[in-house]
Amino acid sequence: xxxxxxxxxxxxxxxxxxxxxxxxxxxxxxxxxxxxxxxxxxxxxxxxxxxxxxxxxxxxxxxxxxxxxxxxxxxxxxxxxxxxxxxxxxxxxxxxxxxxxxxxxxxxxxxxxxxxxxxxxxxxxxxxxxxxxxxxxxxxxxxxxxxxxxxxxxxxxxxxxxxxxxxxxxxxxxxxxxxxxxxxxxxxxxxxxxxxxxxxxxxxxxxxxxxxxxxxxxxxxxxxxxxxxxxxxxxxxxxxxxxxxxxxxxxxxxxxxxxxxxxxxxxxxxxxxxxxxxxxxxxxxxxxxxxxxxxxxxxxxxxxxxxxxxxxxxxxxxxxxxxxxxxxxxxx
Amino acid sequence: xxxxxxxxxxxxxxxxxxxxxxxxxxxxxxxxxxxxxxxxxxxxxxxxxxxxxxxxxxxxxxxxxxxxxxxxxxxxxxxxxxxxxxxxxxxxxxxxxxxxxxxxxxxxxxxxxxxxxxxxxxxxxxxxxxxxxxxxxxxxxxxxxxxxxxxxxxxxxxxxxxxxxxxxxxxxxxxxxxxxxxxxxxxxxxxxxxxxxxxxxxxxxxxxxxxxxxxxxxxxxxxxxxxxxxxxxxxxxxxxxxxxxxxxxxxxxxxxxxxxxxxxxxxxxxxxxxxxxxxxxxxxxx
Ligand code: SF4
Ligand code: SF4
Ligand code: SF4
Ligand code: SF4
Numbered sequence: 001x002x003x004x005x006x007x008x009x010x011x012x013x014x015x016x017x018x019x020x021x022x023x024x025x026x027x028x029x030x031x032x033x034x035x036x037x038x039x040x041x042x043x044x045x046x047x048x049x050x051x052x053x054x055x056x057x058x059x060x061x062x063x064x065x066x067x068x069x070x071x072x073x074x075x076x077x078x079x080x081x082x083x084x085x086x087x088x089x090x091x092x093x094x095x096x097x098x099x100x101x102x103x104x105x106x107x108x109x110x111x112x113x114x115x116x117x118x119x120x121x122x123x124x125x126x127x128x129x130x131x132x133x134x135x136x137x138x139x140x141x142x143x144x145x146x147x148x149x150x151x152x153x154x155x156x157x158x159x160x161x162x163x164x165x166x167x168x169x170x171x172x173x174x175x176x177x178x179x180x181x182x183x184x185x186x187x188x189x190x191x192x193x194x195x196x197x198x199x200x201x202x203x204x205x206x207x208x209x210x211x212x213x214x215x216x217x218x219x220x221x222x223x224x225x226x227x228x229x230x231x232x233x234x235x236x237x238x239x240x241x242x243x244x245x246x247x248x249x250x251x252x253x254x255x256x257x258x259x260x261x262x263x264x265x266x267x268x269x270x271x272x273x274x275x276x277x278x279x280x281x282x283x284x285x286x287x288x289x290x291x292x293x294x295x296x297x298x299x300x301x302x303x304x305x306x307x308x309x310x311x312x313x314x315x316x317x318x319x320x321x322x323x324x325x326x327x328x329x330x331x332x
Numbered sequence: 333x334x335x336x337x338x339x340x341x342x343x344x345x346x347x348x349x350x351x352x353x354x355x356x357x358x359x360x361x362x363x364x365x366x367x368x369x370x371x372x373x374x375x376x377x378x379x380x381x382x383x384x385x386x387x388x389x390x391x392x393x394x395x396x397x398x399x400x401x402x403x404x405x406x407x408x409x410x411x412x413x414x415x416x417x418x419x420x421x422x423x424x425x426x427x428x429x430x431x432x433x434x435x436x437x438x439x440x441x442x443x444x445x446x447x448x449x450x451x452x453x454x455x456x457x458x459x460x461x462x463x464x465x466x467x468x469x470x471x472x473x474x475x476x477x478x479x480x481x482x483x484x485x486x487x488x489x490x491x492x493x494x495x496x497x498x499x500x501x502x503x504x505x506x507x508x509x510x511x512x513x514x515x516x517x518x519x520x521x522x523x524x525x526x527x528x529x530x531x532x533x534x535x536x537x538x539x540x541x542x543x544x545x546x547x548x549x550x551x552x553x554x555x556x557x558x559x560x561x562x563x564x565x566x567x568x569x570x571x572x573x574x575x576x577x578x579x580x581x582x583x584x585x586x587x588x589x590x591x592x593x594x595x596x597x598x599x600x601x602x603x604x605x606x607x608x609x610x611x612x613x614x615x616x617x618x
Contacts (some may be wrong), residue, residue, distance in 0.1 A: 033501070033566060054565070064534060227507075229511065234503060260602075311365060315392065315511045317364035
């Protein structure tokens with residue numbers, strides 16, 4: 001591992017030089033918050049152990065994306081993702097992207113828009129030094145300093161340096177372009193024990209049918225303080241529900257895909273006026289079951305990586321971890 | 333008198349209220365999962381009062397949890413929470429016999445960095461204007477704090493620039509609306525299909541429509557609790573805009589929201605000597 005090192009100063013210069021050929025996204029201070037943003041030559045990239053308040057999922061699944069244009073009886077698809085490099089995704093973020101890939105690309109339907117973003121993006125992940133308040137990646141089976149769902153992985157050595165390994169050909173090629181990094185190697189083989197620390201996992205019993213969970217706890221009581229604001233879903237790296245909106249202007253119609261949230265009243269509102277998820281209780285239950293039961297049953301992975309964002313940003317102090325643990329105590 | 337002494341008093345009051353059956357539930361604060369945070373706590377057994385917390389991190393405005401409840405509620409209320417309750421009474425959103433107010437003198441709340449929580453720095457109502465039981469703090473007076481931030485620029489273009497700079501951070505999640513005690517419309521204008529106020533894309537225009545609409549709907553109704561600013565995960569501060577409207581209303585009509593339950597809502601009443609400036613295009617001196 002002796003030479004697997006680069007300085008933060010070099011990395012910063014390297015990322016900036018790459019803005020010539022790529023859109024480079026990195027953690028940047030935006031007012032009071034740290035956020036993944038596109039950088040330019042004079043942006044200050046934040047390279048400490050902080051985690052951006054919102055995930056980087058909008059690089060793959062933008063908050064608003066124009067999918068199709070209808071004009072004069074023709075339909076044109078808008079599939080032209082920019083070549084992108086993301087620096088600073090944490091292992092929980094990278095693992096969350098694995099979940100999104102399963103949902104958008106591995107199932108019955110493949111989403112060409114997501115695919116285009118996914119294939120055109122190179123991920124430089126950074127291991128966490130410390131767990132942040134609210135983090136529970138270990139309980140979700142994720143190693144805070146390692147993920148192989150990235151192209152290059154860095155780990156902060158506590159000073160001005162990162163250790164570096166590559167995990168894909170894309171990553172190797174990028175490092176090969178620089179004199180200072182072309183000798184970098186992939187990581188040594190890891191033993192299973194190294195990647196899976198011994199902690200009790202937070203998860204639901206995937207053998208059970210959803211109906212077993214509908215009244216398993218008093219969902220009304222568990223969600224009494226939730227304000228239904230939905231910020232938990234917007235900032236979550238795995239939440240992926242969307243709405244489609246058509247906008248007509250000057251003879252053409254554009255179809256947009258926009259983030260939606262199961263915590264919003266309109267999410268399940270029927271044209272008849274009936275709403276099958278009438279209150280916060282049903283909406284929050286859906287959020288938990290979607291992440292911890294439906295995605296596991298349909299795609300074989302849990303749609304929560306324990307990044308803790310929803311817990312840190314909830315104005316009411318709701319904790320999905322606590323709620324799932326409450327369910328675990330009584331589940332068969 | 334410290335928070336600690338007030339806390340013990342609050343616990344005792346809540347326990348007794350439940351024991352005597354004077355209320356069905358209590359809404360107060362307890363410890364959150366994240367170290368140091370205080371979160372809303374709704375409970376109905378006397379012994380559960382032991383988990384109550386009261387200190388300088390009790391920031392959430394609990395008044396919002398009263399809206400729509402059918403049971404009789406005891407509420408641990410900071411003065412800004414009380415102002416919300418008073419305005420619910422003024423706007424007929426709540427009946428006084430459905431709420432028991434434990435009004436707590438408030439020395440000011442802090443954020444996780446130890447700085448004054450949004451709204452607290454400039455707060456001038458630190459003693460509850462209405463209560464069934466008051467938990468005093470003799471060190472607390474209703475003295476006005478320092479103005480929190482630079483005044484809004486007078487120049488129109490600079491004003492616009494400041495507004496749009498804030499909006500650049502906004503992701504239109506509507507959390508600020510959900511956190512606001514005053515945003516209780518059954519269907520928010522932003523969620524309406526007919527007419528559709530929200531364009532397909534959350535661009536600057538959509539953000540301006542939302543924030544200006546919300547600010548106008550809160551004219552004379554904001555109780556300066558800071559919940560909207562504190563809640564915003566994206567660090568957007570639009571509260572200054574609403575504050576400016578409140579200051580205007582105080583100056584023009586001598587009305588401060590949430591101090592007197594006998595008041596009429598300021599924007600729905602009219603008096604012959606109202607100043608013309610309250611009307612669009614009105615003259616300041618007329
Ligand atoms: S759990 Fe928290 S963040 Fe999510 S909708 Fe409820 S109040 Fe908002
Ligand atoms: S549910 Fe919460 S903890 Fe889990 S991945 Fe989403 S934001 Fe992170
Ligand atoms: S100001 Fe903040 S809380 Fe309000 S909609 Fe915008 S991002 Fe959400
Ligand atoms: S607008 Fe903001 S400060 Fe005013 S009452 Fe609503 S949440 Fe509180």
